[in-house]
């Protein structure tokens with residue numbers, strides 16, 4: 011049994027959960043469920059990022075304490091993830107006292123290693139980003155994200171010697187000691203590391219009063235990004251001793267969008283190298299999507315609530331549509347219209363229709379085991395392509411394997427015309443229906459990571475209980491071993507919209 015540790019970013023608690031957050035979280039959930047399905051020991055971490063000036067300001071505006079504000083907003087994320095069946099193993103919040111304590115220990119460790127020093131920082135600071143920008147990064151003198159004029163600040167602060175890690179990071183990324191995917195994103199990081207001198211990074215803030223106090227000087231707080239990154243360690247129970255790492259460390263996949271890749275591919279590994287902690291195995295930065303051609307943003311007022319979309323298409327429907335719509339890793343556009351089309355074609359007419367067709371044919375029939383050679387070969391190929399796709403995080407390819415299997419089974423029904431066979435060839439009828447039921451069982455497995463509720467409905471219609479489901483995956487992948495004893499009907503899985 012291998013272990014599999016997967017993380018999403020921890021999302022800013024100041025924002026409401028939106029479809030962008032759901033995208034990463036659903037993708038991570040599909041991988042977590044897939045790895046559980048193949049028998050791996052999985053830990054799936056997500057959570058909320060809860061410090062910083064912006065949060066304090068929003069709380070003030072709402073007449074709440076920052077902690078109350080964080081509690082309320084963080085709970086919204088948990089609720090949304092529950093309604094999307096996100097099977098996380100821990101939901102880390104950076105205001106957890108345990109996170110705070112361990113972060114302080116880690117920072118002390120870096121101070122002792124002389125990798126943190128005191129200095130003065132002067133720069134152009136965007137309050138909304140809580141980030142300094144170099145003049146080069148500004149667009150017409152404005153913050154590239156918020157299009158606001160940054161303020162000039164000078165502050166006492168502590169620096170982390172990021173510059174010391176430039177060479178080793180370059181080498182690690184080049185030699186695949188740290189895998190960054192997709193290739194295009196890796197090249198971006200390499201390009202940056204080759205062309206620019208890494209500057210030491212200011213890791214404390216004087217002005218930010220809602221943060222973790224810097225252990226050496228409590229008039230300063232730790233820069234939110236620095237402590238937020240450490241969630242990946244504190245979230246699995248790290249106590250702050252680099253020599254005693256949790257069982258699940260290092261992460262097998264750290265998932266995020268390209269907007270925060272640099273923090274994860276440069277600052278984060280440098281911090282780990284500094285602490286002498288092994289690096290994550292893979293950092294994967296997927297693309298950004300627009301909704302109906304527009305960037306989702308608070309200022310445009312077009313933030314899409316994932317629950318609203320799940321109410322239209324069901325939670326499983328949304329999970330499927332999110333990952334079917336855009337090749338993972340690339341940018342793309344999604345919209346309600348595209349979702350309706352895909353829902354109707356793939357889920358209502360495709361999967362849903364096939365399941366109800368087969369269950370009706372099998373109603374009240376006693377069916378004995380039969381091994382169809384063609385199908386045995388077909389599912390072998392499907393599983394192999396499907397698994398390869400998921401190992402590569404090519405969700406859309408795994409989905410197209412599922413769709414191709416659905417077409418294959420539909421074609422088989424059309425050829426065999428089983429409704430006629432009851433009168434002409436009862437043996438052949440049995441074999442055809444067995445093959446169809448067995449195909450549904452395979453489909454239930456194939457869709458499980460993507461659509462767990464629907465998968466469970468199919469399993470229960472087939473009379474397969476959960477215990478049998480969890481038996482060895484290699485057994486489950488065989489075609490023609492399972493007996494079907496009590497077939498029941500299920501209500502339409504995906505009503506046509």
Ligand code: ME8
Pocket residue numbers: 018019020021022023025029030031033034059238239240241265266267268269270297298299300306
């Ligand atoms: O950056 N398309 O949190 P955040 C695809 N707290 N993915 C999107 C998206 C879109 N349009 N919009 C958001 C932070 N995302 C920090 C992270 S980690 C130590 C700290 C997803 O709430 C995507 O995963 O701004 C992106 O990386 C993340 O939300 C940013 O979430």
